[in-house]
Amino acid sequence: MTRHTRYRGRVTRTNSRRTSRRAVYETLRRKVLTLELPPGAALSENELAASLGVSRTPVRESLILLVEEGLVQVFPQVGSFVSRVDPDKVADAQFLREAVELASLEDLPAELDPELVGELRRNLDQQHRPGLTVEDFFALDEEFHHGLLQLAGHGSAWATVVSAKGHLDRARRLGLQETPPEGFADQHVEIFEAVLSGDVAGARAAMRTHLRAVFDDVEAIRERSPELFASASGAVPVRRNVVVWE
Amino acid sequence: MTRHTRYRGRVTRTNSRRTSRRAVYETLRRKVLTLELPPGAALSENELAASLGVSRTPVRESLILLVEEGLVQVFPQVGSFVSRVDPDKVADAQFLREAVELASLEDLPAELDPELVGELRRNLDQQHRPGLTVEDFFALDEEFHHGLLQLAGHGSAWATVVSAKGHLDRARRLGLQETPPEGFADQHVEIFEAVLSGDVAGARAAMRTHLRAVFDDVEAIRERSPELFASASGAVPVRRNVVVWE
DNA sequence: CGCGCAGTACTTGTATACAAGCATCCGTCG
DNA sequence: CGACGGATGCTTGTATACAAGTACTGCGCG
Numbered sequence: 194m195t196r197h198t199r200y201r202g203r204v205t206r207t208n209s210r211r212t213s214r215r216a217v218y219e220t221l222r223r224k225v226l227t228l229e230l231p232p233g234a235a236l237s238e239n240e241l242a243a244s245l246g247v248s249r250t251p252v253r254e255s256l257i258l259l260v261e262e263g264l265v266q267v268f269p270q271v272g273s274f275v276s277r278v279d280p281d282k283v284a285d286a287q288f289l290r291e292a293v294e295l296a297s298l299e300d301l302p303a304e305l306d307p308e309l310v311g312e313l314r315r316n317l318d319q320q321h322r323p324g325l326t327v328e329d330f331f332a333l334d335e336e337f338h339h340g341l342l343q344l345a346g347h348g349s350a351w352a353t354v355v356s357a358k359g360h361l362d363r364a365r366r367l368g369l370q371e372t373p374p375e376g377f378a379d380q381h382v383e384i385f386e387a388v389l390s391g392d393v394a395g396a397r398a399a400m401r402t403h404l405r406a407v408f409d410d411v412e413a414i415r416e417r418s419p420e421l422f423a424s425a426s427g428a429v430p431v432r433r434n435v436v437v438w439e
Numbered sequence: 440m441t442r443h444t445r446y447r448g449r450v451t452r453t454n455s456r457r458t459s460r461r462a463v464y465e466t467l468r469r470k471v472l473t474l475e476l477p478p479g480a481a482l483s484e485n486e487l488a489a490s491l492g493v494s495r496t497p498v499r500e501s502l503i504l505l506v507e508e509g510l511v512q513v514f515p516q517v518g519s520f521v522s523r524v525d526p527d528k529v530a531d532a533q534f535l536r537e538a539v540e541l542a543s544l545e546d547l548p549a550e551l552d553p554e555l556v557g558e559l560r561r562n563l564d565q566q567h568r569p570g571l572t573v574e575d576f577f578a579l580d581e582e583f584h585h586g587l588l589q590l591a592g593h594g595s596a597w598a599t600v601v602s603a604k605g606h607l608d609r610a611r612r613l614g615l616q617e618t619p620p621e622g623f624a625d626q627h628v629e630i631f632e633a634v635l636s637g638d639v640a641g642a643r644a645a646m647r648t649h650l651r652a653v654f655d656d657v658e659a660i661r662e663r664s665p666e667l668f669a670s671a672s673g674a675v676p677v678r679r680n681v682v683v684w685e
Numbered sequence: 686c687g688c689g690c691a692g693t694a695c696t697t698g699t700a701t702a703c704a705a706g707c708a709t710c711c712g713t714c715g
Numbered sequence: 716c717g718a719c720g721g722a723t724g725c726t727t728g729t730a731t732a733c734a735a736g737t738a739c740t741g742c743g744c745g
Contacts, residue, residue, distance in 0.1 A: 212515065212728070212729095213728075213729070214728080214729090237695080237696075237697095238696080238697070239695085239696085242730095247729080247730090248729060248730040248731070249697095249729095249730080249731085250728075250729050250730065250731090251728085251729070253500075253697085253698095254499075254500065254503055257500055257503060257504065258503065258504075258507060261504060261507055267697075268696090268697085268737095269458065269696085269697055269698070269735095269736080269737095270695095270696055270697055270698080270735070270736040270737050270738095271696065271697080271736090271737060271738080272695090272696055272697080272737090272738090273696085273697080281595065282595075285593070285595045285596055285599075288539075288542070288543075288546075288593055288596060289539065289596055289599060291542065292538040292539045292541070292542035292543075293534075293535065293538045293539070295538070295542070296534070296537065296538035296541070296542070297534075297538075300534075347531070347534055349527070349528075349531045350531055350534060350535055353531075353535060353599060353603050357599050458698070458699095459698075459699070460698080460699090483725080483726075483727095484726080484727070485725085485726085488700095493699080493700090494699060494700045494701070495699095495700080495701085495727095496698075496699050496700065496701090497698085497699070499727085499728095513727075514707095514726090514727085515705095515706080515707095515726085515727055515728070516705070516706040516707050516708095516725095516726055516727055516728080517706085517707060517708080517726065517727080518707095518708095518725085518726055518727080519726085519727080
């Protein structure tokens with residue numbers, strides 16, 4: 194059956210259309226990660242839809258994705274809630290990122306991409322700029338770790354790490370409100386210097402120290418603000434009265 | 440403002456209700472991973488809904504989750520397709536699982552959980568049973584690797600690995616149609632013996648060899664069946680005529 | 686004052702209707 | 716015969732309606 198038109202070959206262009214769901218998803222995710230929506234807060238699909246000016250559909254689909262990331266819990270016929278920070282999940286994320294980031298250091302090529310190296314340098318400079326807000330430092334921190342993975346050719350593994358470390362991030366963000374980031378910035382420099390000099394073992398050691406320090410920081414937070422963390426066994430959502438902490 | 444009833448404390452029971460979306464999601468995911476829905480196949484929300492006897496809603500929500508896992512691609516106003524196996528994503532999954540599984544071996548406790556050890560033993564026995572189907576071996580393989588992670592207290596990291604290794608699994612499944620699994624089963628035994636004897640370095644070496652062998656297997660597949668793999672740059676979905684491979 | 690019980694309001698899950706956009710088909714024209 | 720162009724059908728995105736189920740509220744009773 195010969196066809197007149199073969200190879201119409203319409204290469205479907207970019208799939209990144211500005212869709213309503215994407216906007217809602219990003220908004221909600223940001224609010225959860227920045228604790229603007231605190232752990233335990235009740236999320237009503239209807240309320241969110243109304244406040245965001247959309248229907249339930251994109252809101253609901255966004256919540257499904259956030260559930261997948263562990264940032265939200267949905268109880269059928271009961272309600273949706275920002276999940277409390279789960280210490281087990283924090284530890285899982287810590288293990289995962291440590292495994293991934295340390296392993297990537299073993300795959301660093303002999304010749305580092307000069308462009309990436311330049312970006313990382315500028316990034317580190319900014320990290321030491323005085324008067325940096327917590328949010329700014331966080332963004333730089335993310336970019337730095339992502340950049341290191343890219344340097345080893347494993348940049349796409351970062352997406353997996355990101356989607357798994359939501360619980361870790363929320364705890365950290367809270368901690369950085371009090372702990373100044375200078376120490377972490379210095380550790381970043383130490384890691385980077387080792388990477389530049391080709392000292393894989395040194396880079397691994399520095400990275401491990403750094404990540405462990407971040408993790409210990411979280412443990413300290415937990416002692417000061419246990420309300421944000423989940424207790425053992427399933428949490429107890431209460432629909433209205435978001436009594437979360439006191 | 441005193442309230443009459445405090446601590447109503449209705450602990451919301453299990454959230455694992457048998458929902459329609461869950462069933463659809465699991466069905467679709469299984470069909471994609473087992474290649475019953477081959478890479479490149481067109482998925483119509485309407486058709487799927489009709490054939491599964493539900494409305495578009497649960498189908499659509501399932502597809503969103505599958506997109507998140509990279510198993511499906513959705514092009515707005517064009518169509519949804521089972522994603523072709525992307526060599527880059529296969530490599531990413533390989534890197535991730537290697538990093539995680541090797542790192543977990545470092546965290547093995549001195550005293551191994553005897554119950555888990557027993558399970559793993561039985562698992563390995565079954566792997567060597569003759570007449571094993573590919574699907575059976577796959578299930579055992581998954582259980583074995585998951586069990587090893589549990590042995591080190593990192594069982595929950597398996598979920599992340601699973602959600603990232605869909606592309607790797609599809610390629611492997613195709614390969615195992617021809618390559619008998621005996622070799623892999625023997626490697627599993629070797630890893631397990633090293634773990635039991637507390638030989639972390641040996642276990643790491645054996646595990647690395649094993650995972651690399653699996654990966655190389657995938658490369659061999661690709662040469663024989665390039666149709667299932669994505670070419671460089673964005674794939675070209677065609678709505679009707681699922682010309683996928685000639 | 687405390688408790689129990691029924692009604693009500695709200696929740697999420699699912700089904701359906703409508704909107705916007707793209708690919709295909711087929712007639713027309715060169 | 717080949718190429719162009721508009722009508723048509725199908726696609727996903729979004730909005731809305733309905734269903735099933737739960738928690739909260741307030742009344743009546745002991």
